[in-house]
Amino acid sequence: GAGVSQSPRYKVTKRGQDVALRCDPISGHVSLYWYRQALGQGPEFLTYFNYEAQQDKSGLPNDRFSAERPEGSISTLTIQRTEQRDSAMYRCASSLVGDRYTDTQYFGPGTRLTVL
Amino acid sequence: AQSVTQLDSQVPVFEEAPVELRCNYSSSVSVYLFWYVQYPNQGLQLLLKYLSGSTLVKGINGFEAEFNKSQTSFHLRKPSVHISDTAEYFCAVGRMDSSYKLIFGSGTRLLVRP
Numbered sequence: 001g002a003g004v005s006q007s008p009r010y011k012v013t014k015r016g017q018d019v020a021l022r023c024d025p026i027s028g029h030v031s032l033y034w035y036r037q038a039l040g041q042g043p044e045f046l047t048y049f050n051y052e053a054q055q056d057k058s059g060l061p062n063d064r065f066s067a068e069r070p071e072g073s074i075s076t077l078t079i080q081r082t083e084q085r086d087s088a089m090y091r092c093a094s095s096l097v098g099d100r101y102t103d104t105q106y107f108g109p110g111t112r113l114t115v116l
Numbered sequence: 117a118q119s120v121t122q123l124d125s126q127v128p129v130f131e132e133a134p135v136e137l138r139c140n141y142s143s144s145v146s147v148y149l150f151w152y153v154q155y156p157n158q159g160l161q162l163l164l165k166y167l168s169g170s171t172l173v174k175g176i177n178g179f180e181a182e183f184n185k186s187q188t189s190f191h192l193r194k195p196s197v198h199i200s201d202t203a204e205y206f207c208a209v210g211r212m213d214s215s216y217k218l219i220f221g222s223g224t225r226l227l228v229r230p
Binding site for chain 1: 120122125152157158159160161162165206208214216217218219220221222223
C-alpha cells in the first residue's frame with residue numbers, strides 16, 4: 001500500500017507567519033512521530049502519538065510548536081510565529097504500535113521549511 | 117542521555133569495493149540499535165536493527181552490522197558496493213524503555229564511484 005505522505009513537500013514562508021505541516025500515516029498504523037532534521041544532521045525527535053493521544057512532546061523546542069492528531073490518523077504540526085531558526089526538514093513517521101521494540105518506523109519524504 | 121557519533125561525514129569508495137560505515141554510541145541504559153538509509157528525495161528506510169541475541173545482524177541490500185558492547189559500536193558493512201548504494205546512512209539508538217524515541221547520528225554520505 002501507500003507509504004507515509006507529507007504535504008506540502010516544500011514550504012517557504014516569511015518570518016512571523018504560522019505554518020501547518022501535514023502527515024498522512026500508513027493506513028492502520030497506530031503510532032505517529034514527528035522529527036526535525038537540520039541540514040547536515042540526523043533527525044531529531046519532536047513528538048509521538050498513539051492513536052489520538054500525544055504520548056510524548058518532550059522534543060518540541062518551545063511553545064510555538066504544537067501537534068495534533070484528532071482522529072488518530074492524519075496529524076498536523078503547527079509552528080506559530082515562525083523564525084529563521086525553524087528552517088529545516090520536518091519528517092513524519094508511523095508504525096504499527098509504538099511501544100514495541102520490534103516495531104519499525106516508516107518515514108515520509110519530509111517537508112522542507114524555509115523561513116525568510 | 118544517549119548520543120550517537122558517526123565520525124565520517126562522507127565515505128567515497130569504488131564500485132565493488134568493501135565498505136564500513138562507523139557508528140559509536142553512548143548510553144547509561146540498554147539500547148536497541150538501528151541503521152537507516154536515505155535515498156535522494158525519499159524518506160528514511162530501515163536497513164537493519166539489533167535488538168538482542170547474535171551480535172551480527174543482516175539487513176536488506178546485502179548490508180550487515182556488528183554490535184560490539186565493549187566498544188559501544190555498531191558499524192555497518194557491505195563486502196561489495198554498487199552505484200545504487202550511494203545514499204546517506206544514519207545510525208540510531210532507542211532506549212529499551214522508550215524505544216519509540218530514536219536518537220540519530222549526523223549521518224554518513226556513501227559515495228560510490230564507477
